[in-house]
Amino acid sequence: MSDKIKIESLGIYLPENTLSMEELLRSCRRRPRWDLERITGIRERRVAVGEYAIDLAVKAAQRALAMSRYTAADLDVILCTSISKHHAPAEFTFEPATAALVRRAIGAHGALVFDVVNACAGMLNGIWVMQGLIRAGAVRCGMVVSGEQNMPLAETAARQIRHSFDGQIASLTLGDCGAAVIIDRSDDERYGFHWLDLVTGAKHDHYCYSKPSPRGPGGMLITKARAFQKKGAEHFPFYLKQALDATGWTFDDVQHAIPHQVSVRAIGQGIKAVKRFLGCDVPDVFPCIAEKYANTTTTSHFLVLHDYMLQNKMQAGDNILLISGASGIVITHATLTLDDLPARYRARFGEEASSANDSTHPAIEVLRSKPRESVHHRRTRIESLGVSPPGRGWRSRSSLQHALTAGRACLAASHYNRADVRVLINCGVYRDGHVCEPAIASYIAHGLGLNIEFQGRRTTAFDLQNGGSGMLNAIQVLDAMLKSGEAQAGMVIASEINSDRHPDPSYPYPPSGAALLLDCAPRDGVGFGSFAFDTDDQEIDRCRGTVSLGRKRGRLLLHREPGLEDLYLAGLSRAVAAVLARDGLRPDQIDLVAPPQISQRFLCALPGAIGIGGERIIDLTHRLPDTLTTSMPLALQSEWGGPRTTAGKKGLLLACGSGITTGAAIYYF
Numbered sequence: 001m002s003d004k005i006k007i008e009s010l011g012i013y014l015p016e017n018t019l020s021m022e023e024l025l026r027s028c029r030r031r032p033r034w035d036l037e038r039i040t041g042i043r044e045r046r047v048a049v050g051e052y053a054i055d056l057a058v059k060a061a062q063r064a065l066a067m068s069r070y071t072a073a074d075l076d077v078i079l080c081t082s083i084s085k086h087h088a089p090a091e092f093t094f095e096p097a098t099a100a101l102v103r104r105a106i107g108a109h110g111a112l113v114f115d116v117v118n119a120c121a122g123m124l125n126g127i128w129v130m131q132g133l134i135r136a137g138a139v140r141c142g143m144v145v146s147g148e149q150n151m152p153l154a155e156t157a158a159r160q161i162r163h164s165f166d167g168q169i170a171s172l173t174l175g176d177c178g179a180a181v182i183i184d185r186s187d188d189e190r191y192g193f194h195w196l197d198l199v200t201g202a203k204h205d206h207y208c209y210s211k212p213s214p215r216g217p218g219g220m221l222i223t224k225a226r227a228f229q230k231k232g233a234e235h236f237p238f239y240l241k242q243a244l245d246a247t248g249w250t251f252d253d254v255q256h257a258i259p260h261q262v263s264v265r266a267i268g269q270g271i272k273a274v275k276r277f278l279g280c281d282v283p284d285v286f287p288c289i290a291e292k293y294a295n296t297t298t299t300s301h302f303l304v305l306h307d308y309m310l311q312n313k314m315q316a317g318d319n320i321l322l323i324s325g326a327s328g329i330v331i332t333h334a335t336l337t338l339d340d341l342p343a344r345y346r347a348r349f350g351e352e353a354s355s356a357n358d359s360t361h362p363a364i365e366v367l368r369s370k371p372r373e374s375v376h377h378r379r380t381r382i383e384s385l386g387v388s389p390p391g392r393g394w395r396s397r398s399s400l401q402h403a404l405t406a407g408r409a410c411l412a413a414s415h416y417n418r419a420d421v422r423v424l425i426n427c428g429v430y431r432d433g434h435v436c437e438p439a440i441a442s443y444i445a446h447g448l449g450l451n452i453e454f455q456g457r458r459t460t461a462f463d464l465q466n467g468g469s470g471m472l473n474a475i476q477v478l479d480a481m482l483k484s485g486e487a488q489a490g491m492v493i494a495s496e497i498n499s500d501r502h503p504d505p506s507y508p509y510p511p512s513g514a515a516l517l518l519d520c521a522p523r524d525g526v527g528f529g530s531f532a533f534d535t536d537d538q539e540i541d542r543c544r545g546t547v548s549l550g551r552k553r554g555r556l557l558l559h560r561e562p563g564l565e566d567l568y569l570a571g572l573s574r575a576v577a578a579v580l581a582r583d584g585l586r587p588d589q590i591d592l593v594a595p596p597q598i599s600q601r602f603l604c605a606l607p608g609a610i611g612i613g614g615e616r617i618i619d620l621t622h623r624l625p626d627t628l629t630t631s632m633p634l635a636l637q638s639e640w641g642g643p644r645t646t647a648g649k650k651g652l653l654l655a656c657g658s659g660i661t662t663g664a665a666i667y668y669f
Helices: 021-026 036-040 053-066 098-106 122-135 151-160 169-173 225-247 264-278 297-310 341-349 351-356 399-412 440-448 470-483 537-542 564-583 600-610 628-637
Strands: 005-013 017-020 044-047 077-080 091-095 112-117 141-148 177-185 192-200 208-212 219-223 256-259 319-326 330-337 380-388 423-426 460-465 489-496 512-520 527-535 543-548 555-560 592-594 650-657 661-668
Touching: 005 053, 005 122, 005 297, 005 341, 017 021, 021 036, 021 169, 036 169, 036 264, 053 098, 053 141, 053 177, 077 098, 077 122, 098 112, 098 141, 098 537, 112 122, 112 470, 112 527, 122 141, 122 177, 122 192, 122 297, 122 319, 122 330, 122 460, 122 470, 141 297, 151 169, 151 219, 169 219, 177 297, 192 225, 192 440, 192 460, 225 264, 225 319, 225 330, 256 297, 297 341, 330 460, 380 399, 380 470, 380 628, 399 440, 399 489, 399 512, 423 440, 423 470, 440 460, 460 470, 470 489, 470 512, 470 527, 470 628, 470 650, 470 661, 489 628, 512 628, 527 564, 537 543, 537 564, 564 600, 564 650, 564 661, 592 628, 628 650
Parallel strands: 077 112, 077 141, 256 319, 423 460, 423 489, 592 650
Antiparallel strands: 005 177, 005 192, 017 044, 091 543, 112 460, 141 177, 192 330, 208 219, 319 330, 380 512, 380 527, 489 512, 527 661, 543 555, 650 661
């Protein structure tokens, strides 16, 4: 069977309402003097009215299922890659993961869920993660989905732009869209993704960022557009040629080279940069639809696929080159060859089938093959561990400082140097300034000096979010990357802080940081065994973390209903039973349990829920409060190198978080 993955189905949802550039400019309190329609080439965009980011994602997901041979129940994993998590008016959601909301809406009740966030590279990053999970045999098929309601940023810019050189002007080039793809293994070596790679040049993380505005209500996007494009044009042609060379293609083999649809002008400038680098002309194979849809951020490449397939401009066998640049700076290239997806897409969503767009596609029996064995048979181990525990003063350090302290301690204890870290995954939830773009991982990579300039390197940094379960999700993802041969060493890192000047007194998590460096174990029998997660999405509304955008700089609001601990215990009972069964272990064979330090009551009730004696459970609640994503690593660090973590011992790592998601993993010391 092929080792390649393919796009099995595609779903695009475009809001019906349009807004012209002229109408948007007329809404500005201080209209820029630039003719943005002429400069950018953007004439109009779609605008969600009465719909939010989650609605766009769900409707795109439903359309992807409508043409798929899979049903929602067949999906093993759902990854949501939205930047704009505007799920309600004047509100930005950090938890639960948007993927959990999509799962509940489409009825994919058996799917693993988490969010992958990496600015405009998000969907391609999500497909890259999915590729690792499929190649490692962790999943068979899954959905990558994004709902981008970007217009709240444009509305803030219209209110707050002060002059024609204001950094928020780029927000006026945005549009709304939802996109979803179902990914599975290709049955034919000729079709699917041949090359998919992301590289983060974290030295340039300052060119574009988004967070609650300090000027007034709303979220803002600040972009140093000219410098950003200049730096991107300086480096992306090298990686473009690398993708072509690795695939064995020249430009003559490419039918469509799809760039990120930033603007008509930006695409033209990118083509010129490619010509300069190659020293020759290139074919006219660069689709551009920014004129009528504007910049739909993470969804833009797939909106092009939608548009060109419906216009009969793409056929089976076409070779596609995907080109993306995102804040961070993240440069991404992918090559793929289409199977019969265009014909199937036209049959389902073409004009002759337009009346059936929202109908239910009849389910067919799907023959599910067994997962392939991974490339590396050795387990993934924790090579080193570093922490930055809570201090006496809660605000003594920033979230980034805690992450860097933990990361440096982890690197200092490691046999690897900074250049060896191929993947950096940040799974922290709450961060300085409530920043939502770029990925916090890019700031961490910059601070740790992880290949921060491009120079032909391939270090990838991105965020993974799933509340308190994010740390264990990130470990599983990196485990898949190592087993599939995508990386030889990687780091999972997290930190938490409430950066509000006057924090809500009910916020319970003191600032902290934790980092784990993972690699393939040098000998058999050491490292991570199975993982198991349980998500009770019927209780999803009982645990939320949102930022209210109704005031300057935003305000973090947590909603934690009574009874959460009981839900966590019930979920852990199921997850632990599943993970023990997968590894053929009995509860009495576990020597050490590292749980999140949620409360003394929780830890006292844990033995009854999982069937493991309390004497084997790490309980630090007398001196270590719950620190969310960092809690389990902080507990593990207290035993690291001690008698309960010597060779031959077996550990159980636990996680609990919004969703309601609980997780368990076996670790062989």
